[in-house]
Amino acid sequence: MITIKDLAKATGLSVTTVSRALNGYSDVNEDTRKKIKKAAEELNYRPSAAARSLVMKKSRTIGVIISDINREGIKDALAYEILCGINDRSTMLDYDILLFSTSSKKQQKKSYSDLCKERGVDGAVIFGLRVNDPYLEEIICKADFPCVLIDIPVESKNAGHVTTDNVYGAMLAVNHLLKLGHRKIAMINGHNEAAVSIKRLEGYKQALEQAGIPFDTDLVFDGGFSEEGGCEAMYRILLNHPDVTAVFSASDLMVLGALRAMEKLNRRVPQTLSIVGYDDIPVAAYCSPKLTTVRQDKYEMGYRSAQLVIDMIENRQVDRRIILQNELIIRESTKAIP
Amino acid sequence: MITIKDLAKATGLSVTTVSRALNGYSDVNEDTRKKIKKAAEELNYRPSAAARSLVMKKSRTIGVIISDINREGIKDALAYEILCGINDRSTMLDYDILLFSTSSKKQQKKSYSDLCKERGVDGAVIFGLRVNDPYLEEIICKADFPCVLIDIPVESKNAGHVTTDNVYGAMLAVNHLLKLGHRKIAMINGHNEAAVSIKRLEGYKQALEQAGIPFDTDLVFDGGFSEEGGCEAMYRILLNHPDVTAVFSASDLMVLGALRAMEKLNRRVPQTLSIVGYDDIPVAAYCSPKLTTVRQDKYEMGYRSAQLVIDMIENRQVDRRIILQNELIIRESTKAIP
DNA sequence: ATTTTTATTGCAAGCGCTATCAGTATGATT
DNA sequence: AATCATACTGATAGCGCTTGCAATAAAAAT
Secondary structure, eight states: OOOHHHHHHHHTOOHHHHHHHHTTOSSSOHHHHHHHHHHHHHTTOOOOHHHHHHHHSOOOEEEEEEETOSGGGGTTOHHHHHHHHHHHHHHHTTOEEEEEEEOSSSOOSSOHHHHHHHHTOSEEEEESOOTTOHHHHHHHHTOOSOEEEESOOOOBTTEEEEEEOHHHHHHHHHHHHHHTTOOOEEEEEOOTTSHHHHHHHHHHHHHHHHTTOOOOGGGEEEOTTSHHHHHHHHHHHHHHOTTOOEEEESOHHHHHHHHHHHHHTTOOTTTTOEEEEEEOOGGGGTSSSOOEEEEOOHHHHHHHHHHHHHHHHTTOOOOSEEEEOOEEEOOSSOOOOO | OOOHHHHHHHHTOOHHHHHHHHTTOSSSOHHHHHHHHHHHHHHTOOOOHHHHHHHHSOOOEEEEEETTOSGGGGTTOHHHHHHHHHHHHHHHTTOEEEEEOOOSSSOOSSOHHHHHHHHTOSEEEEESOOTTOHHHHHHHHHOOSOEEEESOOOOBTTEEEEEEOHHHHHHHHHHHHHHTTOOOEEEEEOOTTSHHHHHHHHHHHHHHHHTTOOOOGGGEEEOTTSHHHHHHHHHHHHHHOTTOOEEEESOHHHHHHHHHHHHHTTOOTTTTOEEEEEEOOGGGGTSSSOOEEEEOOHHHHHHHHHHHHHHHHTTOOOOSEEEEOOEEEOOSSOOOOO
């Protein structure tokens, strides 16, 4: 391995000068710099990030913590799109990404923040945490490096967040259904450990109440954000509330499950029931019927998270609360009441 | 930041002893070890990975190089599934992942191997490289750390690979079509800078020839692995070869494009044309018609890659050539000739 | 000619850790 | 009593890098 010392020997200069030349300091003669650069080139020198970060206490690395990167996440690929956004922006800003994630199954020995601390990341972006996750508190209180949380609206000394306007997004969905003449609208929600579920429920409620329709708890079902859960929720809706004409689901994945339930019971969407989902996952544009849904720009969420965490790392004063807008995409799974 | 030195001071021992106690050396009195561990706990000590890897010359980090992690890859999510597999296995084996990737647009300043060298990764797994990528050669020859290539069958001093049997996979697809009575079978291929394209073409040829059907170059179209390309290829097939009754596509994504072309021209799948794809992407099971396709276990590819690269890092003698089997999934896009 | 400034370079310390070697005390062996 | 093995602990030297400070020489100012 070629070190700065080798370059010093090769050029007959000191390590100090070599270091300064390579790092663009102005107090080194241009001829000297050229000589050093040439030697570095010839010897194919690469600075050791470990050594550098040891002394600088900066690693130019951001930790990306995604709980549950796993096979189940493949269908909706939310985490992936976010990751793409993070990756693009941090590469641009010359930061590297250290990926942490844990199969929920085996409990991890180390906490995320320990991992981050050991690896000396300069900051972290975190996705997929439940609001009651023990690490969340730890992050908010203890973390001594910037953290940005995706879809968990907390703020603290070292934490910021980026999310979308989930209340508004849900209202978009429900208002659409309302405009189509639906009055009896059920909701398939995720689970109440997810910040977004709480918000989307709120939006659902608000839209209903604005239309003068009383909110009815019995019409809200938890689908756990899974396809299976969506399927079961749909069965229950069909069984217990045959007068429901439309469903708002907190995720497209659950709609996929709901669609399966409908098919099993030989009921057609949107002819007998309108459904609007959330997320606009890739499948939404291809399944049958194509899903009317609330699109979140997950890539943008990742992109902005990276920007925010790096802003915080580099001590720029910026707004630590980023809220993106959602958009209603109307396709085939909704239809006006006859 | 709490260092080993602080622990030494706190316990009245030397840094040497502290280091050894924490690293489980046997030549430390158990009482001493306990005292040290207690102090470490209380002070919330975390070892610095940078310092450690500086002296050990091991980082317990593997670089994952995925060319083109970007929005276009979201639909098929191949890279994501692979990443999941890599992540799961390396987390298990206590390695961290450093993610490298580049938007193809802006040429990068540093090559992958430079990145790896700087960050001192112990090994790397690489996906998405074209066979003529300049970095490929660099990796094969220059890399002084283990590399595992996904879907590029090369082997060298420091390189291994994992791929699937693409010749066989293609034969599976074409034989299925043959069995359904199709004789005039076109192929939509990716591009010939992809190792898998070359192999799948070979499988297509072989299956045809085994059935006594002469191979016809005119029936092979490049779709560039994109939806758009698949669409255009389909138009060309329909226009120039109206007697084609079946198509084998080297990716599901291109089938999605082909399906769009069919719809535009008001031709139905599988009634007027059978199509079999490759990959079994998530959309394949939901689109209409559901796709008959050759499934690759991408997660497994990632998982095995991680295992292999770590085996190589830890100097275990293992087979550096891993070839997984593909599986034909029969759904609705293929049908026997009347 | 002398002092001051400016430009350029090197010495040396130290980041947090591991590892080599030596040292001390204790008990076992002759 | 002298020797040796055993169990533990510490001093110290780096790993490759940055940086504060000192040193030197040349140029500018007095």
